[in-house]
Amino acid sequence: MDDQETGASKDRAAVTGDEVKVDLIAFVVAVNDGEPCVLTIGQADTLPSGPFALEHRSLQSGLRGWVEQQTGHPLGYIEQLYTFADRDRVGAERRQRAISISYLALTRMEKASGSPKCGWRSWYEYFPWEDHRSGTPPVLLDVLRPRLIEWANSVGDAAMRRERRQRAAMAFGFDDRHWNEELTLQRYELVYEAGLVQEAGSGRDTTRASLVPSKPMVADHRRIVATGIARLRSKIKYRPVVFELMPQSFTLLQLQRTVEALAGRLINKPNFRRLIEQQELVEETGETSVDTGGRPARLYRFRHAVLDETAIVGTKLPVARG
Amino acid sequence: MDDQETGASKDRAAVTGDEVKVDLIAFVVAVNDGEPCVLTIGQADTLPSGPFALEHRSLQSGLRGWVEQQTGHPLGYIEQLYTFADRDRVGAERRQRAISISYLALTRMEKASGSPKCGWRSWYEYFPWEDHRSGTPPVLLDVLRPRLIEWANSVGDAAMRRERRQRAAMAFGFDDRHWNEELTLQRYELVYEAGLVQEAGSGRDTTRASLVPSKPMVADHRRIVATGIARLRSKIKYRPVVFELMPQSFTLLQLQRTVEALAGRLINKPNFRRLIEQQELVEETGETSVDTGGRPARLYRFRHAVLDETAIVGTKLPVARG
DNA sequence: TCCCTTATAGTCAAACGGATTATAATTGGA
DNA sequence: TCCAATTATAATCCGTTTGACTATAAGGGA
Numbered sequence: 126m127d128d129q130e131t132g133a134s135k136d137r138a139a140v141t142g143d144e145v146k147v148d149l150i151a152f153v154v155a156v157n158d159g160e161p162c163v164l165t166i167g168q169a170d171t172l173p174s175g176p177f178a179l180e181h182r183s184l185q186s187g188l189r190g191w192v193e194q195q196t197g198h199p200l201g202y203i204e205q206l207y208t209f210a211d212r213d214r215v216g217a218e219r220r221q222r223a224i225s226i227s228y229l230a231l232t233r234m235e236k237a238s239g240s241p242k243c244g245w246r247s248w249y250e251y252f253p254w255e256d257h258r259s260g261t262p263p264v265l266l267d268v269l270r271p272r273l274i275e276w277a278n279s280v281g282d283a284a285m286r287r288e289r290r291q292r293a294a295m296a297f298g299f300d301d302r303h304w305n306e307e308l309t310l311q312r313y314e315l316v317y318e319a320g321l322v323q324e325a326g327s328g329r330d331t332t333r334a335s336l337v338p339s340k341p342m343v344a345d346h347r348r349i350v351a352t353g354i355a356r357l358r359s360k361i362k363y364r365p366v367v368f369e370l371m372p373q374s375f376t377l378l379q380l381q382r383t384v385e386a387l388a389g390r391l392i393n394k395p396n397f398r399r400l401i402e403q404q405e406l407v408e409e410t411g412e413t414s415v416d417t418g419g420r421p422a423r424l425y426r427f428r429h430a431v432l433d434e435t436a437i438v439g440t441k442l443p444v445a446r447g
Numbered sequence: 448m449d450d451q452e453t454g455a456s457k458d459r460a461a462v463t464g465d466e467v468k469v470d471l472i473a474f475v476v477a478v479n480d481g482e483p484c485v486l487t488i489g490q491a492d493t494l495p496s497g498p499f500a501l502e503h504r505s506l507q508s509g510l511r512g513w514v515e516q517q518t519g520h521p522l523g524y525i526e527q528l529y530t531f532a533d534r535d536r537v538g539a540e541r542r543q544r545a546i547s548i549s550y551l552a553l554t555r556m557e558k559a560s561g562s563p564k565c566g567w568r569s570w571y572e573y574f575p576w577e578d579h580r581s582g583t584p585p586v587l588l589d590v591l592r593p594r595l596i597e598w599a600n601s602v603g604d605a606a607m608r609r610e611r612r613q614r615a616a617m618a619f620g621f622d623d624r625h626w627n628e629e630l631t632l633q634r635y636e637l638v639y640e641a642g643l644v645q646e647a648g649s650g651r652d653t654t655r656a657s658l659v660p661s662k663p664m665v666a667d668h669r670r671i672v673a674t675g676i677a678r679l680r681s682k683i684k685y686r687p688v689v690f691e692l693m694p695q696s697f698t699l700l701q702l703q704r705t706v707e708a709l710a711g712r713l714i715n716k717p718n719f720r721r722l723i724e725q726q727e728l729v730e731e732t733g734e735t736s737v738d739t740g741g742r743p744a745r746l747y748r749f750r751h752a753v754l755d756e757t758a759i760v761g762t763k764l765p766v767a768r769g
Numbered sequence: 770t771c772c773c774t775t776a777t778a779g780t781c782a783a784a785c786g787g788a789t790t791a792t793a794a795t796t797g798g799a
Numbered sequence: 800t801c802c803a804a805t806t807a808t809a810a811t812c813c814g815t816t817t818g819a820c821t822a823t824a825a826g827g828g829a
Contacts, residue, residue, distance in 0.1 A: 143500040144466035147546060177532075178465040179544060184532050208530040208548050210499075210506050222501060224469060224548075226530050291755055378806080396787065398808080419806025420794040700775080718818065720777080741775025742825040 146223040147177040149188040150346070152206065152353035153198065155234040155245060156370045161386040162234070162245040163350060166195050169246050171343045172350070177226070188228050196243035202231040202369040206352050211344075229353045231369035248354060249389075250340045251347055254297070255309055255354070257390045268337050269316070270299060276319035306389050307358050313351035322347070358388055365406055368427040374410045376422035377401065406431055468545040469499040471510040472668070474528065474675035475520065477556040477567065478692045483708040484556070484567040485672055488517055491568050493665045494672070499548070510550050518565035524553040524691040528674050533666075551675045553691035570676060571711075572662040573669055576619070577631055577676070579712045590659050591638070592621060598641035628711050629680050635673035644669070680710055687728055690749040696732045698744035699723060728753055 153164035173192040181187030206227040249256040277289035296311045298304035317325045323341035407425040473495045475486035495514040503509030528549040571578040576587045599611035618633045620626035639647045645663035729747040
C-alpha cells in the first residue's frame with residue numbers, strides 16, 4: 126500500500142515524518158469471591174502499559190509482554206477496546222503525537238503470585254455507583270443525583286438545562302427509569318463532564334469539595350476501565366466469555382455470582398439455571414462441591430465444544446430488566 | 448502519563464524512538480436504490496485513507512479531512528472499527544512500523560458530485576456470497592462449497608480436516624445450518640485462509656484458477672470492508688443507525704429495503720412495520736409518496752427525539768432467523 | 770371495468786422470559 | 800435426636816414477544 130494514490134501529502138508525510146508513539150494499555154479482569162477485580166500497578170491507580178516497540182511481533186504480543194513484565198501475569202483472552210489520540214505531549218524539541226490502544230483481557234486470579242508492585246482491586250472502588258447487587262447504592266441518590274442536578278442547573282440556557290437533566294436521568298435511571306448496567310461509559314463521561322471526579326479537575330475551578338467519593342486513576346485509565354466494563358457487561362449476554370474467568374470446575378451458583386459481579390446486579394436463580402442448561406454450555410463433572418453449608422452442589426465444567434458449535438452464533442445470559 | 452513506572456525499556460524506547468506511522472482508513476457506506484455501496488478510489492479497489500498528521504486535531508477529524516480531500520464527500524456518522532499493525536514496511540534506512548486505524552462511516556449518496564477519481568460500488572461485488580435477498584446465491588453452493596471442502600480435505604490430520612469442515616459449515620450455513628448474516632468477517636477470513644481470494648495469493652502456490660469470482664481490493668482493504676459489514680449488520684439490530692442512510696422522508700418500504708440491503712436478507716413486512724411503529728422511531732410527515740405503482744404510501748421522517756430518549760437503551764430491527 | 774401492485778390492518782400460535790412455588794439434601798445447633 | 804437454617808434442584812404459571820399468515824384498502828394502467 127506504500128505508493129497508493131492517496132494524494133501528494135502522503136509523500137510529504139513520509140518526508141517530514143509524521144510519526145507517532147503508540148502505547149498499549151491493558152484492562153485485565155478477574156473475578157474472585159464474587160468481586161470483579163482490575164489488575165493495577167503503582168498506587169493502584171495505573172493500568173499495565175508500555176510502548177509498542179520494534180521487537181514486538183504484533184500489537185497483542187506487545188501487550189502480553191508488557192503486562193507480564195510489569196505484573197508477572199500471563200494473559201489468556203484478549204480483545205481490543207479502543208484507540209484514541211492522547212492530548213499532545215511536548216517532546217524534547219518538537220510537538221509529539223501519541224496514541225493509545227487499549228485492550229480488555231480476561232484471566233483467572235489463581236496463585237497470589239505476581240510482582241510486588243501490582244495488585245487486584247475491585248472495580249467498584251473506582252465506580253461505586255455501578256454496583257447494584259445490594260439494591261441502588263446510596264451514593265447514587267444521596268450524592269450523585271443532587272450534584273448532577275446542580276450541574277444541570279448551573280448552565281444558563283433552559284433547553285440545555287433540560288437536556289443535561291435528561292441525559293443524567295437516562296444514564297443513571299433517575300425518575301422511575303430503569304437502571305441499564307451497560308451504560309457505564311456514558312455515566313463516567315457524565316460525572317467527568319460535571320467535574321465530579323478528580324481526573325476532570327486539572328485546570329478547572331471546580332472545588333474539590335464537590336467530588337463524588339471514588340478512587341481516581343492516572344491519565345485516562347479510569348475511562349478505559351469504564352469502556353471495558355461496558356463492553357464486558359454487553360458481551361456476556363451473547364458470548365460465553367464468562368468461562369474465561371471461571372476455574373476448571375464450578376457450581377452453577379458460583380457461575381451466577383460471577384455474572385452478577387460483572388453485571389453489577391442480581392439474577393433470578395431458576396431462570397439463570399434454565400438458560401445455562403438449555404444452551405448446553407456446561408456439563409457435569411460428576412463430583413459435588415464440599416462447600417459453604419447447605420445441600421452439596423454439583424460441579425460443572427465448560428463444554429469447550431460449544432466454541433466450535435455455536436461460539437459465533439450467540440449465547441445468552443439473563444440479566445433481568447426490572 | 449509520561450514518566451509512569453512501566454519499566455526501563457520505556458525510556459529506551461523514548462531514546463531510540465520506537466515511532467510509528469499511523470494510517471486512517473475509511474469504510475464509507477451509502478445505500479442507493481436498494482444497493483448497499485462502498486466509497487472507493489483508484490480502480491474501485493482502494494478505500495479512502497491517509498496518514499494521521501500533526502495538523503489533525505483528532506483521529507476523526509484527520510479521517511474526515513482525507514475522505515473529503517480524496518472523494519469530495521463530507522462524512523456524518525463515524526465509528527471506529529479496528530486498529531491493526533501492518534506487516535512491516537521497509538523504510539528508507541531502517542525497518543518502519545506502521546499501524547492502521549479503520550473507521551465505519553454512514554452517509555447519504557445524494558448529488559452525484561464527488562471527485563472524478565472516486566466512485567460507489569455495491570458491497571456484493573466484493574462479497575457475492577453475502578447477498579441472500581434472492582435466496583442462497585449460486586456461487587455459494589456451486590463454487591465456494593466444493594472449494595472449501597477441497598481445502599479442508601487437503602490437510603493430513605483427520606481431526607484438522609473435521610475442524611475445517613465444521614468451521615466452513617458454521618460460517619456459511621452448510622448442512623442444514625442457518626445462515627447468519629453477521630459472520631461476514633469469519634467468512635472472509637475463511638476464504639482468505641483457503642486461498643480463494645486474490646489477496647491471499649502473493650507468495651503462495653495456489654493456482655489462480657481456483658479463485659472464487661469476486662472483486663479484490665488493495666492490501667487488506669477488503670478485510671476492513673468485511674469487518675465493517677459485520678459491525679453494521681449487528682448494529683442495525685439494536686441502534687437506530689439505519690436512518691443515517693435514509694433521506695429526510697421515506698416510506699416504510701424504502702426503510703425496509705435499506706435494512707434488507709445491509710442485512711443481505713429479506714424481512715417479513717408486517718412484522719417490520721409493527722416493530723418500527725411500536726418503537727416510535729418515526730413519525731408521519733403527512734404527505735404520501737407518488738411512487739412506483741400501487742397504492743400511495745405514507746411518508747415518514749425519523750424522530751430525532753428518540754436519540755435523547757432511548758438512544759443508548761437499544762432499538763431492535765427484525766431480521767428473521769429461519 | 771377489471772386487474773395488478775402496493776399499502777395497511779388484524780389474527781394466531783408457538784416460543785421466550787420473568788416470577789413464584791415446591792421439594793430435596795445437607796450442616797449445625799438445641 | 801430432632802429441628803432450623805441453608806443451599807440445590809425441579810416444576811409451574813402467565814404475560815409478552817415474535818414469526819407467519821390472512822384480509823382489506825387504495826391507487827394506476829389496460
